[in-house]
Amino acid sequence: MDGLVRDVTDRIREAGVCGGTLRVQGHGTRRFLCPSKAPMLSIQDYRGVVAYEPEELFITVRAGTPLLELEDILDSKGQYLAFEPLRFGLGGTVGGMIAAGLAGPRRMRSGPIRDYILGIRILDGLGRELRFGGTVIKNVAGYDVSRLFGGSWGRLGLILDVTLKVLPKPRTSLTLTVDIEQERALHWLKRARSQPWPLDASLFQGDTVGTLALRLEAGPEAVKEATSAISKELPVSILAPDEAEVLWRSLSTHRHSGLQSDEEQAVPLWRFSLPPSTKPLAMTGESLIEWHGGLRWWRGLGDLEALEALAHDRGGWVMPFDAHFASHDPLKQETDQNKVYRRLEDGVLKVLDPMAVFSSC
Amino acid sequence: MNHPPDTMNAEDLIKALIEIVGPEWVLHEPEETRAYASDALTAYREIPKVVVLPNGEEEIVAIVNICQQRQIPIVPRGAGTGLSGGARPIREGIVLSLARMNRILALDPEAAIAILEPGVRNLAISEAASPHGLFYAPDPSSQIACTIGGNVNENAGGVHCLKYGLTLHNVLQVRGILSSGEVFECGGQAPDSPGLDLLPLLIGSEGMLMIVTEVTVRLLPRPTHAKVVMASFDSIETCAHAVAAIISSCLIPAGLEMMDQAATRAVEDFIQAGYDCEAAAILLVESDGSMTEVDEEIAQIKEILLLNGSRSLVVSETEEERQRIWSGRKNAFPAAGRVAPEYYCMDGTVPRRQMAPLLAHIAQLEKHYGLRCMNVFHAGDGNMHPLILFDGKIIGEWARAEAFGNAILEKCIELGGTVTGEHGVGVEKLDSLCVQFTDAEREVFHRLKEVFDPLRILNPDKGIPSLRRCVEHGRKRVAASDFQSTHLEHF
Missing domain, CATH: 3.30.70.3450 (Alpha-Beta Plaits)
Structure with a gap:
């Protein structure tokens, strides 16, 4: 194991000296979103649990650990990753999950992936081993560097291991569905956010009219109470547990039919990240709306600039969910705000990777 | 290359600040400025020469422009309830109080968010949200007085953060003024955005990266x-x-x-x-x-x-x-304040299973240092607040309390914890950070500060110890361990 870290360190240092670049890769399942041509630095053999203390609510794992393995270990103790990480098929490593920073259906309830990073051990662009954060939930010593790695796409350094906050799994999960207009669904979801219901995930699928699925997760009593309250407002029916499992899994594994881009016809899949209370976007055809309105998927031929204007007007972002996803730069407009953001972002990248060894996509 | 700073005497500085905010909002007489000499950790004091209370971003930008041209340090201050000396004034600098910027700019009960100026008190947020059945979750003990700007800068917690999270988990967007005078906005109401997520860096940055002028928080349904x-x-x-x-x-x-x-x-x-x-x-x-x-x-x-x-x-x-x-x-x-003339509150965090060993160690240290200690803590997250009782009027007692505190913090690190869970480093825990981080890690912190504040005028010399300070601390540690082994009977 240490030999592997030594080799990787040597390669980083060598790249730094020779002006080379490297891309860190686990299983490569997310590579389609960030297809760098730089030579690969594989961490998939750097795997395993470093420490797991269920009663302390944390686990420290090496970056190459398969996500499925991590989830099995947590499951055996009745715990889980509350953010339900988005993955692509059955593969994927913990390091890739952190670097991509993409949460799954439970995002609006759990918060983003970075909220669950308690500590990290990395190799920076000079090959130095650095540790930030720790294993405890409360920690304000020094700047919060470890959480910068969530969604950093490998640009800040190579993650060796990460300590994640874990939580007990809820005892009951129940999915309700209802046929409904999109506008009404979004309006209802907006109001539902201020209700004390364990509304854990939501999905609207359709055009102006479609189906809304609501997942409730908590103790049995709380789920029962919320179900009865919601039934008074919407004519919901209960989805069979196995069907519910398939539905939410199709979102967290990105295999839902509404999420497939049509490469043959060159029809891209667009990912909108918007303030959840944003009204319907009036796109033609079907959309998938997750995160209580905060995440909207649309497959269609659209003009990038027009879509960007649409998203920006509503205080959000849109990106094609393809090879341009991680590198696409919506900040390219030269507003003062964007210039400042870009300068600070570049500055932060240079602190941890002064020789620009870790390539962008 | 940096130009040498313009010089400006105190009188001219006061005049220039008065032009920006008006005479009633620039304090410079000792009887006015004395109240700003420390935060709630009163052992670290420095009476500031000038305190300025701007109202609005434009005034802050104008103040920052004067200070950056002349390299005058700025110490941003909320309600001054901090417990690590983070708002202690700097001799050659000014204190910039955000107390006047205390408006709730928007509260959208359906979207469950509030947009706040930095001087809004923590409790005032929940009070405003309450008629809508909502609340703002982080609830530090000082919540009656402390402000959201201060909470953001300290990543404040509270007694309910095991379930509801810290400030970090409840803030959606932060806006502020950099030491260049530019406006910087980070985060947003959309769940994610492209590029590096710099928000975690700003939260808990103790006024060292920017002056916070606006905070958007999420509100939660109040449990019935x-x-x-x-x-x-x-x-x-x-x-x-x-x-x-x-x-x-x-x-x-x-x-x-x-x-x-x-x-x-x-x-x-x-x-x-x-x-x-x-x-x-x-x-x-x-x-x-x-x-x-x-x-x-x-x-x-x-x-x-x-x-x-x-x-x-x-x-x-x-x-x-x-x-x-x-x-x-x-x-x-306050109860501790009644049983002893003064108390020194610590903030170490350890893994929960180490709480009992740490308390046993503290009991030994009480004997060793000849001082009493009472313990309250957030057991759910292992965040301990030992309150070391002392009398500052007795010569040597504060020094002993400080040494006692440092010994507790170093034990926290040894047990796999951290020196500060929620009170911040400020000036108080600078030496402890020498122990918790390596030279290379601290260098990363310094360079991150430089990215945001290249002239080092925002709350400089707080939060992160200099290399030199750590070398000196290392020497002190060696000397102290010699001392303890040979002169134990003195305590």
Whole structure:
């Protein structure tokens, strides 16, 4: 194991000296979103649990650990990753999950992936081993560097291991569905956010009219109470547990039919990240709306600039969910705000990777 | 290359600031500025030459422009309730108070968000949200006075953060002024955005990266019911073990607080919360949610506590009773102020299973340093607040209290924890950071500061110790260990 870290360190240092670049890769399942041509630095053999203390609510794992393995270990103790990480098929490593920073259906309830990073051990662009954060939930010593790695796409350094906050799994999960207009669904979801219901995930699928699925997760009593309250407002029916499992899994594994881009016809899949209370976007055809309105998927031929204007007007972002996803730069407009953001972002990248060894996509 | 700074005498600086904010908002007479000499950690004091109270971003930008041209340090300040000296003035600098910027700019109950100026008090957010059935979750003990700007800069926690998270988890967007005078905005109401997520860097940055001018927070539905269980234990170890038992039974209580006997006795004398003063330790466990949820959870909690050595327990039956039980915990600090002329509050965090060993160690240190210590802590997250009691008028007692505190913090690091869970580093814990991080890690911190504040005018020399300071601290540590081994009888 240490030999592997030594080799990787040597390669980083060598790249730094020779002006080379490297891309860190686990299983490569997310590579389609960030297809760098730089030579690969594989961490998939750097795997395993470093420490797991269920009663302390944390686990420290090496970056190459398969996500499925991590989830099995947590499951055996009745715990889980509350953010339900988005993955692509059955593969994927913990390091890739952190670097991509993409949460799954439970995002609006759990918060983003970075909220669950308690500590990290990395190799920076000079090959130095650095540790930030720790294993405890409360920690304000020094700047919060470890959480910068969530969604950093490998640009800040190579993650060796990460300590994640874990939580007990809820005892009951129940999915309700209802046929409904999109506008009404979004309006209802907006109001539902201020209700004390364990509304854990939501999905609207359709055009102006479609189906809304609501997942409730908590103790049995709380789920029962919320179900009865919601039934008074919407004519919901209960989805069979196995069907519910398939539905939410199709979102967290990105295999839902509404999420497939049509490469043959060159029809891209667009990912909108918007303030959840944003009204319907009036796109033609079907959309998938997750995160209580905060995440909207649309497959269609659209003009990038027009879509960007649409998203920006509503205080959000849109990106094609393809090879341009991680590198696409919506900040390219030269507003003062964007210039400042870009300068600070570049500055932060240079602190941890002064020789620009870790390539962008 | 940097130009040499323009020089400006104090009189001209005051004049220039008056032009920006008006004469009533520039304080420079010692009787006015004395109130700004420290934050709530009063041992670290410096009477500032000038305090300026701007109202609005434009005024802040104008002040920052003057300061950056002349390299005058700026110490941003909220309500001054901080406990690590983060808002202690810097001799050659100014204090920039954000107290006047205290408006709630927007509160959208349906979107469950509030947009706030930095000087809005923490409790005022929940009060404004309350008619809509919402609340702002982080609730530091100083919540009546402390401000959201300060909370962002310290990543403030509170007694409910095991379930509801810290400031970081409840802030969506932060806007502020950099030392260049530019506006910087980070985060947003959309769940994610392209590029590096710099928000975590700003939260808990102790006024060293920018001056916060606007904060957007998420509000949560207020639970309709809450009950608290108060359980007594015959030993600290049993109590700590009961905490572990609760967590491993898949419960996340809304609050989980522990107090030792010294703390319960001080509190009972002060506020009569009904605590069992004969117990070695008491535990407060809160459950919130709907009525059935709470009843279900309280039943589970009671069973676990009784199975794990609680000798007696009380469940709050009314809201009044619940408030009374909590009032003791919330008044632990002032209660300490009554049993000793002064107290020094620590903020180390350790993994929960290390709480009992740490407390045993603290008991030894009490003998070693000849000072008493009472302990209150957020047991749910291992965040301890030992309160070291001392009398600053007795020569040498503050120095001993400080050494006692440092010894506790270094033990926290040894046990796998951190020197500060929620109070921040400020000036107080600079030496401890030399122990917690390596030279290379601290260099990363310094260089991150340079990215945001290349001239180092925003709260410089706080938060992150210089390399030189750590070298000196290293020497001191070596000397101290020699001293302790040969001169133990002096204590």
